Amino acid sequence: MAEGVQRGRVDAGERYDVFHTDCLARDVVDHATSRWGVWVLIALRRNDLRFYELRESIQGVSEKMLAQTLRALVQDGLVWRKVEPTTPPQVTYGLTGFGREVGEPLTELFDRITRRLSPGP
Template sequence: MGVGTEAGRRTSPDPGDAFNSDCPGRTVLDHVCSRWGTLILLSLRERPARFYELRDTIGGISEKMLSQNLRTLTRDGLIHREVEPATPPKVTYSLTELGQELATPLEGLLEWVRARAIDVVKAQKRHDRQHKPAS
C-alpha cells in the first residue's frame, strides 16, 4: 500500500492490463471475445463477404445482432466496410490488417474448441451428475 505523495496519485490504466477494471482494452476484449464477434472475425479470415453471406455462414445469428456486431467491429478498426454505389448498395465486409492479425490467435481458439468440445461436454455431464440438486 502506497503512502505519502504516491498514495493519492492515480495513474492512467494500462491499455494492456485487462485485469484492471478501468482498462480500455476490456472493451476490445468484450467485442472480440463475444460469441458473435469471434465468429464474424473468423468467417472473414479467408475472404471478404456480403452481409447475407455472413448471416448464412454464422448459424443462429439474427440480422440485428450481425448488424450491431459489424458496426462495432468496424468502429474498432478490425473490419473494413466497402459500399459500392448501386441500387441497392452493394456492401462488402473484409478484415483490416489489424483484424487479420487478430484472426490468427482466434483460429487457435476455434481449433481448441473443435478438438476439445466433446471433453468439455463430458466434464459438464460429470459435474451435473455429481451436483444434482436434492429432491
Template sequence: MSEGSQVTEPRYDVFHTDCPARDMVDHVTSRWGIWVLISLRSNDLRFFELRESIQGISEKMLSQSLRALVQDGLVWRKVEPTTPPQVTYGLTEFGVRLSEPLEDLFGRITQELSK
C-alpha cells in the first residue's frame, strides 16, 4: 500500500443486484423470515415449538427460512445428539439487534388496529 492511500470499507447498496446485503434483506423480509425472528425474540425454541408458534408455516418453509437465517448469522442452531436429535434455535446478538425494529413495527401495527 502506498503512502497516503486509505483503506475504505466496502459500500453496500441494497438496490444493486449483486450487493451481498441484499440477500440478507431478502431473507429477513421474506414471508416467513420475519415471523421466525419475531418468534425467537422471547425464547430459544426447538423446531416443533417454532413451527407451532408460527401458524400456517410448513416444515419445509420453516427449514428453508431457518437455514438462510443461520447462514446469515442471525439465528444459531444447536443439535443435541439424542435419538431423534433435538434441535434448538435462538437469536444471535446480531439477530436480537436486527429484530428489535421488527418487534416495534409489529407493536405499532397491532396498536393501530386495536383502536
C-alpha cells in the first residue's frame, strides 16, 4: 500500500488505521460515540423501541438529529430498522449483534458513572 493511500477494505488479519481520515472503522466509531449515538445504543440495550419511544427516552434530542443518528447506526450495522406498513408507518429499532458488542462497553461506562454518582449508604 502506498504511503498516504488507504484501501476501503482490509484483508483478514490486517488492522484498520483508525487515525487515518479515510478509515471505515473510524466512521463507525464516530457514529457510535457521537453525542446522540451513545444514547441510542444505551437506550436500546434492553428493549427494541419505536421512533417516538426513543425520542421520548432520550431527552434533548430533536427529531431531525435522532433520525440522522439512527440512519448512520443502521448503515453501520449497529442498529436494525423494521417498518410496519400501517398508517402512519410504525418504525421499530433494535440492536444488532454487532450493536450489542459495541454498546456493551458504553453501557458499562454509563453504569460505572451512575454508581459513582449515587449517594452511598
